[in-house]
Amino acid sequence: MKDTSKPALHGWLVLDKPRGMGSTQAVGKVKRLLRESGYAKTKVGHGGTLDPLAEGVLPIALGEATKLAGRMLDSDKIYDFTIAFGEETDTLDSEGEVIARSDRFPPLAAIAGMLDHFTGEIEQLPPAYSAILVDGKRAYDLARAGEEVKLQPRRVTIHSLGFAGGAGRSGEGRMLGSSFQNQGGRPDPFSATAPLKVAEAVTLTAHVSKGTYIRSLARDIALALGSRGHVTYLRRTKAGPFREQQAISLDFAGESDKGPRLDDLILPLEAGLDDISALSLDRTSAQAVRQGRVLSGMPQLPGLYLAKLGDVPVALVEIEGGTAKVVRGFNLPDVAE
Numbered sequence: 001m002k003d004t005s006k007p008a009l010h011g012w013l014v015l016d017k018p019r020g021m022g023s024t025q026a027v028g029k030v031k032r033l034l035r036e037s038g039y040a041k042t043k044v045g046h047g048g049t050l051d052p053l054a055e056g057v058l059p060i061a062l063g064e065a066t067k068l069a070g071r072m073l074d075s076d077k078i079y080d081f082t083i084a085f086g087e088e089t090d091t092l093d094s095e096g097e098v099i100a101r102s103d104r105f106p107p108l109a110a111i112a113g114m115l116d117h118f119t120g121e122i123e124q125l126p127p128a129y130s131a132i133l134v135d136g137k138r139a140y141d142l143a144r145a146g147e148e149v150k151l152q153p154r155r156v157t158i159h160s161l162g163f164a165g166g167a168g169r170s171g172e173g174r175m176l177g178s179s180f181q182n183q184g185g186r187p188d189p190f191s192a193t194a195p196l197k198v199a200e201a202v203t204l205t206a207h208v209s210k211g212t213y214i215r216s217l218a219r220d221i222a223l224a225l226g227s228r229g230h231v232t233y234l235r236r237t238k239a240g241p242f243r244e245q246q247a248i249s250l251d252f253a254g255e256s257d258k259g260p261r262l263d264d265l266i267l268p269l270e271a272g273l274d275d276i277s278a279l280s281l282d283r284t285s286a287q288a289v290r291q292g293r294v295l296s297g298m299p300q301l302p303g304l305y306l307a308k309l310g311d312v313p314v315a316l317v318e319i320e321g322g323t324a325k326v327v328r329g330f331n332l333p334d335v336a337e
Contacts, residue, residue: 005038006037006038006039006040006263007039007040007333008039008040008041008042008062008063009034009039009042009062009063009262009263009266010062010063010064010065010269010330010332011062011063011065011266011267011268011269011271012047012059012060012061012062012065012242012266012267012268012269012271012272013030013059013060013062013248013262013265013266013267014057014058014059014060014242014246014247014248014267015030015057015058015059015060015247015248015249015250016055016056016057016058016244016247016248016249017050017054017055017056017057017058018055018249018250019052019053019054019055020052020053021052022051022052023046023048023049023050023058024046026046026058026060026250027044027045027046027060029250030044030060030062030250031044033250033262034062034262037262039262042062042063043062043063043066044060044061044062044066045060045061045066045069046058046059046060046061046069047059047060047061047068047069047072047073047075047239047240047272048072048073048075048077048236048239048240049131050236051093051234053093053094053095053234054234054235054236055234055235055236056079056234056235056236056237056244056247057236057237057238057239057242057243057244057246057247058236058239058247059072059239059240059242059272061272062266063269064269064313064330064331064332065269065272067328067330068269068272068273068328071240071272071273072239072240072272073210074210075210075239075240075241076159076207076208076209076210076238076240077207077208077210077212077236077238077239077240078205078206078207078208078236078237078238079205079206079208079214079234079235079236079237080164080203080204080205080233080234080235080237081203081204081206081214081217081218081231081233081234081235082201082202082203082204082231082232082233082234083201083202083203083204083218083221083222083229083230083231083232084200084201084229084230084231084232085102085104085105085106085199085200085201085202085222085225085227085228085229086101086102086103086104086105086200086227086228086229087100087101087102087228087229087230088100088101088219088222088228088229088230089230090128090129090143091127091129091215091230092127092129092215092216092218092219092230092231093215093230093231093232093234094230094231094232096129096230100228101228102222102226102227102228104225104226104227105198105199105200105227106198106199106222106225106226106227107197107198107199108197108198108199108202110225111199111202111221111225112163114221114224114225115161115162115204115221117224118158118161118217118220118221118224119158119159119160119161120157120158121155121156121157122155122156122157122158123153123154123155124153124154124155124156124212124213124216124217124220125151125153125154125216126139126151126154126213126216127139127213127215127216127219128140128142128143128149128151129143129144130151130213132151134149134150134151139151154211156208156209156210156211156212157208157209157212158206158207158208158209158212158217159207159208159209160205160206160207161204161205161206161207162204162205163202163203163204163205164203164204164205165205201232203233205237207238214231214234215230215231215234218230218231240272241271241272241273241274241275242267242271242272246267248265269313269330269332270306270308270313273306273316276304276305276306276316277300277303277305277306278305278306278307278308279300279305279306279307279308279317279319279324280308281307281308281309281314282309283309286307286309286314289307289314289315289317289324289326289329290314290315290329292326292329293326294323294324294325295317295323295324296322296323297322298319298322298323298324299322300319300324301319302319302320302321303318303319304316304317304318304319304327305317305318305319305324307324312332312333313330313332314329314330314332315327315328315329315330316328
């Protein structure tokens with residue numbers, strides 16, 4: 001019999017999700033890891049779906065942090081992604097069937113000049129292969145069944161869009177034609193003395209709002225450049241406040257005998273609320289908030305606050321007109337009783 005004497009965990013496990021694993025699979029693996037490590041039954045959820053072909057930052061919410069998963073879904077994200085020009089697929093990634101081809105490969109200078117046109121608020125048509133509900137069914141289920149999927153365009157915001165850096169993922173991508181080397185030894189496609197170069201593929205970085213589909217963005221950039229394209233590489237490097245430097249692999253988290261304990265890898269619940277000011281409560285006020293009562297005579301500016309008793313989160317509260325109302329309460333140990 002498994003020892004379940006360890007208390008349930010509350011907080012965030014930031015995973016570096018590998019390619020080929022679905023977000024739901026990742027949640028299942030974390031549940032099994034918790035169970036095998038002897039922790040009490042813990043509610044587990046994720047803070048933003050990543051396609052199986054995508055990799056990178058996947059925040060996993062544990063215990064009371066699952067109450068914040070919705071906020072994480074609404075947060076901005078940052079992605080590195082590679083567009084391969086010349087072919088568009090039905091899924092808009094390398095998993096799908098080719099539905100259109102083009103023999104045009106855009107010049108690098110044209111790519112650079114086009115990026116500003118996709119920065120700011122734009123209208124975007126989601127992919128047919130997406131999790132959007134259409135008459136109660138997932139769009140990807142309808143598409144896989146061969147049914148026509150009609151989706152409505154949506155407004156999204158591209159906060160920034162540019163060539164990606166990073167070793168091995170140069171924004172210049174794969175080039176056709178002769179190359180001009182700058183002093184650093186890398187191709188300089190914008191040099192006045194360099195011959196015209198075109199790209200078979202390019203890797204970009206995009207900081208986007210919720211609801212943005214990178215596959216659609218890649219399709220639309222390729223079309224605007226007079227070509228066709230699809231995503232061959234997609235990595236999320238930031239989700240809300242969580243960055244890839246904080247992310248760990250599931251294999252590492254599971255090696256309890258070879259590395260840190262699982263509870264040492266968990267970030268606190270408030271790590272997902274780095275943009276919210278803290279509100280300190282005394283024991284009496286904490287008890288009132290825990291019971292859902294309104295606090296009056298609050299001198300703080302209007303807005304959302306994380307109410308805490310000492311170091312323990314009690315609730316998210318909204319202050320307006322000098323009163324604080326509970327938005328979301330947390331049932332964590334050591335809160336005033």
